[in-house]
Structures are given as C-alpha cells and as structure tokens.
Amino acid sequence: MKLLVVEDEAKLADYLRKGLSEAGYTVEVALNGIDGLHLAMEGDHDLVLLDSMLPGIDGLSLLAALRRTKQTPVLMLTARSGVDDRVQGLQSGADDYLIKPFAFSELLARIQVLLRRAVPRSTGEQTTLRIGDLEVDLLRRRASRAGQRLDLTAKEFSLLTLLLRRQGEVVTRTELASQVWDMNFDSETNVVEVAVRRLRTKLDVPFEHHLLHTVRGMGYVLEERPQ
DSSP states (O other), X not given: OEEEEEOSOHHHHHHHHHHXXXXXXXXXXXXXXXXXXXXXXXXXXXXXXXXXXXXXXXXXXXXXXHHTTOOOOEEEEESOOOHHHHHHHHHTTOSEXXXXXXXXXXXXXXXXXXXXXXXXXXXXXXXXXXXTTEEEETTTTEEEETTEEEOOOHHHHHHHHHHHHTTTSOEEHHHHHHHHHOSOOOTTOOHHHHHHHHHHHHHXXXXXXXXXXXXXXXXXXXXXXXX
C-alpha cells in the first residue's frame, strides 16, 4: 500500500520514510505544503500523513483542498496538543490525530485502523489476492498457503504482494529494487536475489507445486505452471 508523508522536518520525514518502508509500505515524501498538495491530488495514495504546520500551504488548508475532490484517509501529525486544535483538524476532514512526539508502534497501529476503515468507501480495490492455494490479505498483511500461515518479513510481504499483483508477468530486478526497496538497481548488489531466495524458501519449498519462478536474465514471475 502507498502512503504520502507531508512533513517539513527533514529528519522526521526521513525517519518516517525509512520506518514505514521497513514495515512494508511504499512511501512518498513532500517537505512542504505545495508539493504535498500536488502529490496528494495527483497520486493514488491509500493514506496521507499530514503535518499541521507546513511552509507554503499549511496542513489544514491542504486538507480542505484535498477534501474537495478526494476522500483519502488523512492522519494529522502535530506538536499542538490543545483540544481546540484537534477538534479543528477533525472538523476539517482529518480521520485521526496524533500528537508529536509519538511512538512509532502507535503510528503503525493507527495507520492500520484507518486503512481498514477505508475499505467500504474504496472503489472496489481488492483487499485479498489469490493464486492457486496462496492467499494474501492486504489489510491484515497476512499470507497463507494451503491454509498454512506464512511467516514473512515486511519486505518479503511487499515482494510477494508486488509479484502477486503482476502474476503471470515477468518482473525485473530493477522494478523490484525500485518498488520494494526504493533504490536504484545496482548490478553488484544481491539484495533482490537474497530476498527472493528467502521468500521462495517459505513460499515454495514446503509445498509440492512451486509458484515463484526465475526467468533467467530477466527477472521473476509468480504463476501456476503445469506439473
């Protein structure tokens, strides 16, 4: 799932980007209100983390502009702890409010709650993906095969989800590095191969039929093949 972080404190923004990426989310960052509004309006995000105090356009003005056309869930982040400030944010269309400083575990929990709430108003986006006896629950971030829970790390889950969304297509190492690790592919880096090998150990090795296949010189594909 794709998140947008609009936060002008560069260190906090980078901390959120890294932490949320490690938790398996795809993250975009804007360091001011103008860029944040552009990304929020033009992008297809599942949730926006929005600081209330921003240069260019403040958080409440950004939220008001966004709400004219989109109902993307918004979690406001603010250093202001007053009740009036929270009420104003919620009345402006925020779905939740989190006071700085906050525990990252609480942030993750609030994000998960908002994403679950957003399902009924979504435009029919699938929340469960399947191929063969593999099932992936995107909201609960769980995967199982033949009824057995797969113990995946956040990156392994993101890798599997990307391959499952593109099932039947060859996904290159460059695409995987960019979308799962948010990095440019380096031919001397084996991070993709290592992650795929670990995923395959959990996804395929214990089962008779394999789903994850290597297309030599190109990348990887998730598909059912005749035995």
